Amino acid sequence: MEKTYNPAAIEQHWYTTWEEKNYFAPRQEGKSFCIMIPPPNVTGSLHMGHAFQDTIMDALTRYHRMKGYNTLWQPGTDHAGIATQMVVERLINQEGKTRHDYGREKFIERIWDWKEESGGTITKQLRRMGASLDWSRERFTMDDGLSEAVKEVFISLYEEGLIYRGKRLVNWDPVLHTAVSDLEVLSEEENGSMWHMRYPLSNGSGHLIVATTRPETMLGDAAVAIHPNDERYKHLLGEFIKLPLSGRLIPIIADEYVDPEFGTGCVKITPAHDFNDYEVWTRHKEISAIQNQIHGGLINIFTVDAAIRANEEEEQDLIPAQYIGLDRVAARKQIVADLDSLGLLEKIDDHKLMVPRGDRSGSIIEPLLTDQWYVKVAPLAEPALEAVKSGEIQFVPDNWKNTYYDWMNNIQDWCISRQIWWGHRIPAWYDELGNIYVGRTEQDVREKHNLTDGYALKQDEDVLDTWFSSALWPFSTLGWPEKTPELEQHYPGAVLVTGFDIIFFWVARMIMMGKKFMGDVPFKKVYIHGLVRDAEGQKMSKSKGNVLDPIDLIDGICLEDLVTKRVSGMMQPHLAEKIEKATRKAFPAGIPSYGTDALRFTFASLASTGRDIRLDSGRIEGYRNFCNKLWNAARFVLMNTEEQDCGVTGGVLECSQTDKWIVSRLNQVIATTSDAIENYRFDHAAQEIYEFIWNDYCDWYLELSKISLQSDNEALQRGTRKTLLTVLETVLRLAHPIMPFITEEIWQRVAPLAGVNAATIMLQAYPESDTAQIDQQAIATTEWTKQFILGVRRIRGEMNIAPGKPLPVLLENISILDQQYLPHARIYLQKLGRIESITCLETHETAPESAIALVGELRILIPMAGLIDKVAEMNRLEKEIARLEKDLPRIEGKLNNPKFVDKAPANVIDKEKEKLVNIQSSLTNFNQQLQKIRLL
Known part of the structure; x- marks a missing residue:
């Protein structure tokens, strides 16, 4: 294996191999x-x-x-009909053309070309x-x-x-000239105005004040509504309003949709331009129809461009001539001005409102009455x-x-x-009388309905959502x-x-x-x-300048190239400066190469069900280091097993306690990882794999295995070599679904040595947990050994004792279990802990002034004479006591919390109880030791 892990050297090679071998089928x-x-x-x-x-x-x-x-x-x-058509329209707009210059057929050809490139x-x-x-x-x-x-x-x-065709309200984009779905409408709060307008009663007895955010739509009003229990206006039910500017009569109706507390309690009903108004109109359309027999009160006043339309032939002066052709913004200004000049504008208030905009065009969406197809x-x-x-x-x-x-x-x-134009053309044809014929093709329609070739038919211009x-x-x-x-x-x-x-x-x-x-x-x-957010929890969007291309994280990219990539070809060029600043601030040194496996493992580790994730480059870097750790572990294993007798083909094998421990831990991890994946807890699966590889296998087992490999016992050497290989081969299969590339590369080298001859890891069996291989005694002994060594190392570090200096160790308060563990652990304690001697004190013996570490009730003492600074040891003990006193209320709080005790699994509660007992015991021991040192 190469000395250094280089994802670029392996990833494309293996993907090409997998695809060429048809392994994905x-x-x-x-x-x-x-x-x-x-x-x-x-x-x-x-x-x-x-x-x-x-x-x-x-x-x-x-x-x-x-x-x-x-x-x-x-x-x-x-x-992606609308989105893709917009992208290509922008491209041809840069040529000074529109899609209409191309025509439907040629324009669609351009989109197919774009599809090939983008796809x-x-x-x-x-x-x-x-x-x-x-x-x-x-x-x-x-x-x-x-x-x-x-x-x-x-x-x-x-x-x-x-499926039917009907005239109903839709979300209309006046820029794109199409209906859009609710998903394509973004509503955000914006500053606006509330206009209070006087609507005269037709009998000349006064007026009602109607408050609205859209005065321009009054030209299409069908009624004024009040709440049925509003005592202020009950007496006016059945009366009519003379609509300002147009003179149409519209009824006063009662509907529970009206909020009496909002505005004046009088609401203009414009069913062709408001979804709520449309629902009110459907409940009262018989009354609303009185004032206009042609439209039944359902009056659309806008063109597809959201401009005031012209009157149709039979409408005469339904829409006043002075507004025809004005876009909705200009029409609003003119209508408000005209109302004011007539003394019909009561007042204008500032008002915040939700404004619906098309997510593609940014234009304000207009509820519009149009003929559409519906399911x-x-x-x-x-x-x-x-x-x-x-x-x-x-x-x-x-x-x-x-x-x-x-x-x-x-x-x-x-x-x-x-x-x-871009999409599945609706398979419907119309004759000159407006009759609809649906079929797979025009010929199919003609044959089905006995229409001659000369009978004029025209296919529907629309496409499907x-x-x-x-x-x-x-x-x-x-x-x-x-x-x-x-x-x-x-x-x-x-x-x-x-x-x-x-x-x-x-x-x-x-x-x-x-x-x-x-x-x-x-x-x-x-x-x-959940959503992927940036390190600050912000949603990723192009306008914020925090969007990341996964390939940039995999391959790396320098700052200048990243800036150029983000700014060039932007849909909103005015944001370019903002995007550049955001990019330079977030990535002052560009983005380093992390490789695919590190990015994938990061995603898995953050995939807590249903929650949004914060993508932090520091975390990706941490998992890049994890890949390095696995790579280096594999190199160690190969160096100690290649061209060696690893017991794969037979021979006497002897397994140490640590060999049995790592196999036991592996089987525990297989069970928990498989269960996590089955239950979609990819974060738990990633954590299990990470902890096992980094801590159990690399930090501990590889170090512990050196003692067996250096022994004179050939059977023990053989057993440890086999364990090194089989555990690594198994854990590579365990991690493969999340980290496919590095696991394949290493597995190709490890598997043959472990007696596995196959073409690829991805078609091997996923590990199954074998409870028969879980040796609880080996687990307990090795965990005890680890805690012992960690205790000695902690004292070394805090007392500034050289790592290689042999230390005498005294054991106090040793239990029967400790006595059982010690013989198996002694060689590891001496080698890894650099311990020159281990002496068990009798109960009547008084220990010398010593530094102390605890493994449960066992007190590990390192005599201080000529070795340890008394003041430093007192400081160390005080820090340990402070740390434990900080943890104690947290554990107690958990166990006193009914929600935790009632819902948590029994084994989790037992672990917390065990932690509590250990903390309480450790506090007693440390306080006793501190008091003892103070009296010396």
């Missing part, structure tokens, strides 16, 4: 374990959230592959992260097979009456809701099911049409609607790994579509992970 035997990757959008590159998510999925996949499952991790990407970047990143996806099955939401599945589902739901969701939601209630699907952590219930119990019909095709991902990727072998083997999947923010938008819809078209849930578990 299902083995076609064993129980299925399938994960569908949440398909990343082809809008650029993967971020740290993807890297975190992909680490979890790959760890699960590698673990189950090694457990003998027929494992498939399905790769693919999402066409290639994403797959390269996934490979660098070690993702063991079956690349032979890579899918894209707009490839031919998935597109056919989309058509099949659309037509089926349409023919069943579950009637209620019939699909019921079985999807029952699937979680019955336990068919389980959320991890369990509390996320409540979020799912809340959304599903309040579900609304789903607007699935988008007014863009991206989430529509994503909802089919679990089965469309496996070949549906064909009954493929893959569909039979791998549906339903085992687990979905995703973020909480798309539980409704994606998770719920996959469950609905799976139950509808497959008759079964798409996955058995939903693991919800």
Whole structure:
């Protein structure tokens, strides 16, 4: 092995080997374990959230592959309709053109070119992260097979009456000219105004004062609403308002939606431009229809650009001419000015309000009445809701099911049409009379409805919401609607790994579509992970300048290149200076190379179920050191086993107490690690692996093993060499799902020496715990030995005694158990503790002035004469006492806390009780020793 661990030298080599050997493909035997990757959008590159998510999925996949499952991790990407179209539109805008200059067909060709470039970047990143996806099955939401599945589902739901076309309110982006989902709307508090306007009563008896944040929409008012129990206005029910500026009559209605305490208690109802108003209108539309027979009170006043529209032919002067063509901001100013000049503006107050903006365009979203395609969701939601209630699907952590219930119990019909070009074109055609025909192709429609080739048909211009095709991902990727072998083997999947923010938008819809078209849930578990935040706990975003590319952490990048990378090609160029400053402050020396395994292990160690994680470069560096530790341990093992008799092929073997101890600890760690992974506690699994490799194996066993290796007993040497190899080979398999590259590289060298001849670690069996190999006596003896040595080392360090100076040791208050441990431990104590003699004091003997360390009740004494500074030893004891007195109330508090005692496992409570007894005993001993030294 190379002297220094260099991840760049091994990672790409091993990934290429794995992929070329087709190791990622299902083995076609064993129980299925399938994960569908949440398909990343082809809008650029993967971020740290993807890297975190992909680490979890790959760890699960590698673990189950090694457990003998027929494992498939399905790769693919999402066409991301609006987001991808925006990226490409920006590119062609730099050429001085728009998509309309290209035309639909040519523009879509440009997007396909972009997709190839961006998709290639994403797959390269996934490979660098070690993702063991079956690349032979890579899918894209707009490839031919998935597109056919989309058509099949659309037509089926349409023919069943579950897809329909209707005029309803949607979130409208005036810049992108399309409806957008709630997920694509970001609402944040902004400073605004509240306008109080006088609405005259039609009978001339006075006016009502209406408060609004949107005076420009008054042109589309359908009513003024009051609360039914508001005594101030009850007498006006049934009366009419003469709408200022337009002169239309609108009714005064009563509805419990109105808050009597807000504003004046009078609310303008504008159903075509406010979602809440629309709901009020639906409850009163018969009354609201009185004032306008054409529109029934549902009056849309905006164009797709959010400008005041012109009157239609039959509307005459519905919209006053002076406002037509004004954008909504200009219209607001003009309307307010006109109201003021007419004496109808009561006052204007400052007001904070939530403003909805499109996450892509930044434009204020406009509720707009348009013709759209909808899915009637209620019939699909019921079985999807029952699937979680019955336990068919389980959320991890369990509390996320409540979020799912809340959304599903309040579900609304789903607007699935988008007014863009990139996406699945809606398979519907219209004739000149407006009749709708749905089919797979225009020819299919003509044949189905007996329409001649000369009968004029035009396909719907809209495309489907991206989430529509994503909802089919679990089965469309496996070949549906064909009954493929893959569909039979791998549906339903085992687990979905995703973020909480798309539980409704994606998770719920996959469950609905799976139950509808497959008759079964798409996955058995939903693991919800947290967000990746920066070291200060801030959400990572491009505008904050704290976004990290996982490849930069793997390969490293100098400061100037990092700045250039972040600033160039920004969607908001005005933020460039801010981003540069943030980057230089956060990474003054750039980012060093950490390697993939260190980054993956960091993610695993932070993956506490459902919690957000703070990504700290210091932590990644710590796990880079962990990789170095493992590498150096392997070099030590190889140096002491290569070309040596390691007992693999036979021969007399003798195992020391420490050999038995490390094997025992290994089997304990295997059990706890496997249990942690099975329960999605990757943080616990990582901690177990880390503690065993760093502390048990490297810091202790390798040192203890040197004593056996240097002995004259060949059987003991042989036994220790075999233990060194078998434990290392096993722990490499244990850690492989989290750290695939370094474990493969080391395993290739260790496995043959351990008698294992195979091509790759990733297809070896995951370790199984063998309780028969857990020797409690060896564990107790070695733990006692370790505490003894640590006690002596602590005295050496605090008393500034040279590490190599042999020390005489006296033992006081020695128990029967201590006497049993001592013979096995003596050689290790003498060699590792640099102890020249160990003498057990009788109960009647008085110990000389000594430094003291404790192992339980046992007092380890190192005589001070000519060796120890009395004042220094008193200071040391006082520090020990202070430390223990600080820990004591914490332990007592835990054990006195009913929540801890009632919920914690019995073994955890017992450990805390044991800690309490040890602390109390140690305090007594240290105080006695301190008093003794003071009297000398």
